[in-house]
Amino acid sequence: MRAVALAVAILVVATASIDAEVRRIRLCADPSNLPFSARDAAEPGFEVEIARALAESLGADFSVHWLSTAREIVVLRQLAEDRCNLLMGVPLTERFTDGKDGLIFSAPYYVMRQVVVSPALGAVRSPDDLRGKLVGVQAMTLSDHMVFERGYPRRIYLSPGETFTALLRGEVDAIVMESPLAGWFVKRNPGFRVTELNEPTRDLKIGAAIRSGDPELKDAVDRAIVKVQERGLSDIFARYGPTLAQAAPESSPLSPDLRAARSTYLTQCSQCHGTDAKGTAAAPNLQAFKGSEDDFVRVVRNGRAGTAMTPWKGLISDDDIRVIGRYIKLLSTSSGRQ
Numbered sequence: 001m002r003a004v005a006l007a008v009a010i011l012v013v014a015t016a017s018i019d020a021e022v023r024r025i026r027l028c029a030d031p032s033n034l035p036f037s038a039r040d041a042a043e044p045g046f047e048v049e050i051a052r053a054l055a056e057s058l059g060a061d062f063s064v065h066w067l068s069t070a071r072e073i074v075v076l077r078q079l080a081e082d083r084c085n086l087l088m089g090v091p092l093t094e095r096f097t098d099g100k101d102g103l104i105f106s107a108p109y110y111v112m113r114q115v116v117v118s119p120a121l122g123a124v125r126s127p128d129d130l131r132g133k134l135v136g137v138q139a140m141t142l143s144d145h146m147v148f149e150r151g152y153p154r155r156i157y158l159s160p161g162e163t164f165t166a167l168l169r170g171e172v173d174a175i176v177m178e179s180p181l182a183g184w185f186v187k188r189n190p191g192f193r194v195t196e197l198n199e200p201t202r203d204l205k206i207g208a209a210i211r212s213g214d215p216e217l218k219d220a221v222d223r224a225i226v227k228v229q230e231r232g233l234s235d236i237f238a239r240y241g242p243t244l245a246q247a248a249p250e251s252s253p254l255s256p257d258l259r260a261a262r263s264t265y266l267t268q269c270s271q272c273h274g275t276d277a278k279g280t281a282a283a284p285n286l287q288a289f290k291g292s293e294d295d296f297v298r299v300v301r302n303g304r305a306g307t308a309m310t311p312w313k314g315l316i317s318d319d320d321i322r323v324i325g326r327y328i329k330l331l332s333t334s335s336g337r338q
Contacts, residue, residue: 009218017300022058022059022060022217022220023060023061024061024063025051025054025055025060025061025062025063025086026061026062026063026064026065026084026223027051027052027062027064027065027088028064028065028066028067028069028075028078028083028084029045029047029048029061029064029065029067029069029239030066030067030068030069030070031066033045033069034184034240035180035181035183035184035241035244036089037179038066039126043099043239044067045240046058046180046236046237046239046240046244047088048064049239050228050233050236051088053228053231053236054221054224054228056224057223057224057228057231058220058224058246065192068240069218070125075087075094075223076100079103079209080102080211081220082211085210085211085214086208086209086210086215086221087208087209087210088107088208088230089206089208090105090206090207090208091112091204091205091206092105092108092204092205092207093204093205094207096238097102099213100179100209102212103209103210103211103212104210104211104212104214104215104218105207105208105209105210105218106208106209106210106218106222106225107207107222107225107226108205108206108207108267109206109207109208109225109228109229109233110185110205110206110233110237110244111203111204111205111206112178112179112180112203112205112206113178113196113197113199113202113204113205113243114142114146114176114178114179114196114197114199114202114203115144115169115176115177115178115179115180115182115194115195115196115197115243115263116129116130116174116175116176116194116195116197117164117174117175117176117177117182117185117186117193117194117208118167118173118174118175118192118193118195118268119191119192119193120192120193120268120315120316121191121314121315123193123195123264124193124195125260126172126256126260127150127197127198127199129186130147130152130174130326131152132153132174132274133153133172133173133174134150134153134154134155134171134172134173135147135152135153135154135155135172135173135174135175135176136154136155136156136157136163136166136167136171136172136175136176137154137155137156137157137163137175137176137177138156138158138159138160138162138163138177139156139157139158142178142180142202142204143176143177143178144156146197146199146202147175147176155171155172160177160181160185163175163177163271164177164181164189167192168189176197178195179194179241179243179244180240180241180243180244182194182241182243183240183241183242183243183244184240184241184286185241186216186242186243186267187240187241187242187271192267193263193264193267193268194242194243194263194266194267195260195263196243196259196263198256198259200280201263208221215328217268227275233273234275234330235275236268238275242263242266242267242270242275243263257323258326258330260320260322260323261320261324261326261327262327264316264320265277265324265327266280268312269286269324272308273285273286276331277328277331277332281285282308283308283309286328287328287331287332289325289328293322293325293326296321296322296325297318297321297322297325298311300316300324301313301318301321301325302322
């Protein structure tokens, strides 16, 4: 599957010096595969942005070579024939890595998860809420397998685009999809909510592949990934959808209620208030809110006259608003510890 299987982007790295210092990073990417990559300077895709950030961290020149990545074998041949030295967007699973003796693999830089997308009004909050609903899935994906195994009524589509169109048209009640694609859809289509599924066995750690003859390059990329994560990898992800904003493994997992609140906040609130709730030019810093929990519920439910804060009554329940407030308070506490 083109959009999900690899989220493909390839980096060509010239290591011209004796000490294997990375001099040049050349990215091979699909020109029309958002949110992963696109030939658009304003919105190049998160894999392109991460590649550029890695290059900057390594002090390497950066450029992009555009090509279709629809066929995995063609992409891997580029790597094997030394046209490319590093491949981004690789699932670090035995199913992918087994039999690829000519490759070594980097540390993961994000986790691709399974999520539910549903209308914000009456949104699905857990897998159990899918019972009795017609669920759209892309054929032969992990999402398809999960819905089938649980016995939920499902309708199968050939591509992510067809699956999302079915949801927009009301052909299905909800869809189950990989997190990058779901986040990208919700970012462009207000009125829908993303809920992460607690399915650790279906989480995919995503990293990079390097030819086995370039161990120094793997070490350099691993170090660069750590630096980029520290310098704002979540900011890159947030530009392409709420489910990617905090996709890296968490040191302290959230409770199911807080995970749902985070998903709602990132879907419905972050575009104005920021992914960290510290505010933007369009909306205030929610971490600085001094009122009580009940005050927070009233403001969100009723909105603020004369501002861009519209009422959410009937769209988000009071209980959900309350938990969103607790999630924001948790963000504030976490920020204070840093």
